[in-house]
Amino acid sequence: MTPSSPSRRQVLLGLAGAVGLGAVAGCSSTSGGGARASAAPSALADAVRAAEAARPANGAVRSLSLTAEPAQVDLGGRVVSTWTYGGALPGKPLRVTAGDRVKIAFTNKLPEATSVHWHGLAVRNDMDGVPGVTTPEIPAGGTFDYDFVVPDPGTHWFHPHHGMQLDRGLYSPFIVDDPRENGDYDAEWVLVLDDWTDGLDRSPEQIYADLTKPTPGASGSAGSTDSGGMGGMGMGGGMGGMHDMSPDGDVAYPLHLVNGRGPDDPDVLDAKPGQRVRLRIVNAAADTIYTVALGGHRLTVTHTDGYPVRPVTTSAVRSGRGERYDAVVTLADGVFPFVAKPSGKSGMARALVSTGEGRAPAPDAVPAELTGTALTADVLSAADGAALLARTPDTVQDVLLAGTMQPYVWTVNGTTYDDATPLTIRPGQAGRLRLRNHSMMSHPVHVHGHTFQLGAAGGTGPRKDTVLLPPMGGVDVDLVADNPGRWMVHCHNAYHAEAGMMTRLDYTF
Ligand SMILES: [Cu+2]
The missing domain is CATH 2.60.40.420 (Cupredoxins -  blue copper proteins)
Structure with a gap:
């Protein structure tokens, strides 16, 4: 039940007193340790407050609540005990409008400390949810009131920044509407991808322990980390066979999920033929890159990580952990698999899109769209107005x-x-x-x-x-x-x- 290595925990706890947001977070400055502090606490706290005051706000205040708690979830025929937000997998999406001030009353019903990081939201630093660096960790049974102005429209998400908790069921979409965007589509679906082990195989903590267990006869010694050229290449044999011998992940998972469901009993998304649907695709996996496609369709990618791009139409998208891609698709008539194929790993995750009559494709059916070259972020261009102003870096x-x-x-x-x-x-x-x-x-x-x-x-x-x-x-x-x-x-x-x-x-x- 100790998710972090002792050394890192000590560093983080030591940092809590040293790094200087104490004035904001309500901690008193005590002892130092770990990485050096580089700003006077008051200067930083003042700057954080000033930045928040300058953040464009629309005057609306949204009061929300959120609980992290153990729960039993049905992964599509397999019920497991895991940790969740609000008992659901994924957690129910939070949805607000850019410029809203959100007050999120968070309760930790987990048996250990946690935190919530709002991934993709450039919020005030003392609400960023990194224990010991920006925000206190929230002990078991504890509460914390997150309170920040939401600056960034788009498809975002939240998860703990604490040990291996992300590789349990602690993830939820955080959708931020853009009041300036008219939304040229009939419906939208959030599709959350995840690699799953908890309750089916080893716990994330056990996997981490196995990965870091010294292997007799292994070359190299602890700390010799700069030999990177060979790092990770084909060295899985000594890891109990868990490594897929791929550059794209270290862990073989027994199950992959779309919206908390495995491929045998997938989430079914209903629409009408001809409707335009916005897909908000979130890769919440701890270790897995997915290539996603919707059988029988091409996807027009419109955003990545919440920011608009010049639309590009493609058959498939490759998404790393933490990335988001939004795409618009005009739906044909029938039943189609939305498939997320884990890169370098076996298995697949899927949902079904149903607009009419038709038989569901077999759970292991691979859409032809997945066989071509998948779009990656480097081929995308910022939409008009989304680029930073040109500047020579300081x-x-x-x-x-x-x-x-x-x-x-x-x-x-x-x-x-x-x-x-x-x-x-x-x-x-x-x-x-x-x-x-x-x-x-x-x-x-x-x-x-x-x-x-x-x-x-x-x-x-x-x-x-x-x-x-x-x-x-x-x-x-x-x-x-x-x-x-x-x-x-x-x-x-x-x-x-x-x-x-x-x-x-x-x-x-
Ligand atoms: Cu890495």
Whole structure:
């Protein structure tokens, strides 16, 4: 029941007193430890308050409640005990309008501490839900009142930022409507993808323990993490066969889900032929990249990570963990499989789209749309008005990802999070992060509190908060330091993050 490694927990707890949002969070500053503090607490807290006050608000206040709790869920014929938001899988979507101030009364009914991170929302730093860095962890039985103005329209989601809890059932969509968008479609569906083990096989904590267990005879020693070139490549044999020998994930899951249902008893989405439907596709998986397609249809991708792109029509979309893609589709007459094929892994997840008569395709039917080249974010362009203003970066910093399967250690800039020296930026600066993958595994890099633009600010790349780096791949991303705080920059593979592949972007004053 201890989700985090002792060392990281100690660092995080130590940071709680040291990093300086104490004045906002109501903690008193005590002892330091871990990564260095780089801003006076009061300056940062003042800046966070000022940024919130300047955030465009529409005056509406939405009071919501949210509970994390153990529950039994039906995965489509298989009932398991897991942890959920509100007893549902996925948790019921939260839906608000950009500019709303939301007050979310959160109750933790889990048997251990947790937190809620609002993935994709550039909220005030002290509501970002990273225990010990931005927000206190919420103990078992505890409550916390989240309170922030929602800045970013689009398809987002929320999940814990605590140990391996994300790989249980703790995830929900967070849909933010754009009052300026007229919505040229008849209906919309949220499709949440997930890789599932809890209650069917090992727990996420056991998987993590197995991954990090020293393997007799393995080459390398703990801490030698810069040999990244061979990291993860074909080294699964010693891991009890759990590794799929693929660069796209470390864990073989017994089940893959769309909207909490396995392929044998899928979610059925009803519509009428000819209707235009907006699909909001959220990859909530801890370790799995999915390629998604709707049999018999082509998808017109309109957004990624909540931001509009110039529409591109494609047969399939490849989505890394944490990414979101919105697509519009005009539905034909019949019953069609919406399939999410896990990259490099066996099995598949699906939902059914039903607009009329017809027999449901077999659970293992693979739509022809999945066999072609799937769209990835790098081919998308920001829609008009969605790009950052062109600026020469004031600061350019490297984010080098490396690591190995044996030992199971994943690093940013040569260290695990315990020893990280944060990236830094000053308020108002334009920053460029040179994301470089020096390993043979893919990594989805997620930046909290900001959306970056792929390529250069003012260029054609899409705005995103999570970008999937292929093995040995890289991309430059630009962002604007308009949301002061201490922000996580990390791999959104939950196992890699837990094994150290995290750093921070700290504002300095
Ligand atoms: Cu990773």
